[in-house]
Amino acid sequence: MPSLRQIDGGASAQSPDEALDSAVEQLTTQLRTDLLDRVKQVSPQQFERLVVDVLLAMGYGFDESSGHVTRFSGDGGIDGLVHEDKLGLSTIYIQAKRYTDHSVGRPEVQQFLGALTGAGATKGVFITSAGFSRDARDFTARLQNQKVALIDGAQLARLMVEHGVGVATTKTIAIQHIDSDYFDAGWDKT
Numbered sequence: 001m002p003s004l005r006q007i008d009g010g011a012s013a014q015s016p017d018e019a020l021d022s023a024v025e026q027l028t029t030q031l032r033t034d035l036l037d038r039v040k041q042v043s044p045q046q047f048e049r050l051v052v053d054v055l056l057a058m059g060y061g062f063d064e065s066s067g068h069v070t071r072f073s074g075d076g077g078i079d080g081l082v083h084e085d086k087l088g089l090s091t092i093y094i095q096a097k098r099y100t101d102h103s104v105g106r107p108e109v110q111q112f113l114g115a116l117t118g119a120g121a122t123k124g125v126f127i128t129s130a131g132f133s134r135d136a137r138d139f140t141a142r143l144q145n146q147k148v149a150l151i152d153g154a155q156l157a158r159l160m161v162e163h164g165v166g167v168a169t170t171k172t173i174a175i176q177h178i179d180s181d182y183f184d185a186g187w188d189k190t
Contacts, residue, residue: 020175028161031167032157035160036154040098044096047129048069048079051096053067057163057164062083067082077118078094082094093124093125094125094126097127098128098129103130103131106133106136109139112148121146123146123148123149125148125151126140127151129153129156130153
């Protein structure tokens with residue numbers, strides 16, 4: 001584990017708080033990179049489960065059982081579902097692509113849109129461990145009757161860290177400061 005001085009580059013012009021903030025940012029950036037590398041190593045089936053877990057951790061769904069992965073083959077272009085309410089009146093449809101070597105293009109997004117249309121769905125999330133082509137992003141930005149959110153690998157890693165999916169806390173630091181309210185509280189002077 002690098003020392004604080006190594007992480008902040010030995011910059012003495014920084015205050016201790018600034019150095020700590022910089023170190024935390026560098027550690028978080030490295031964690032996201034390492035996490036995305038690990039995500040790219042899981043099986044496609046594990047990746048589908050992972051994206052459902054991320055959406056549930058983000059607060060979609062009514063409880064932990066409200067999201068599930070569809071069967072792996074013959075799923076009709078839908079890899080998972082998250083039911084947002086107990087009656088199933090609102091559902092998020094999921095497409096998950098674990099890629100390591102190429103971006104998701106417009107044709108794949110159009111195929112997902114077709115699967116949404118076939119399911120009578122109005123909203124979906126397309127998550128990849130890679131990226132999306134500009135054409136794919138432009139296409140989804142122009143959709144009017146359906147909403148498709150695109151989450152690339154970098155966004156996925158940020159969301160996983162932010163919502164505690166696939167990560168564990170190893171250290172918590174409590175920074176204390178003088179409590180001015182305590183000292184300014186009009187003590188009895190007798």
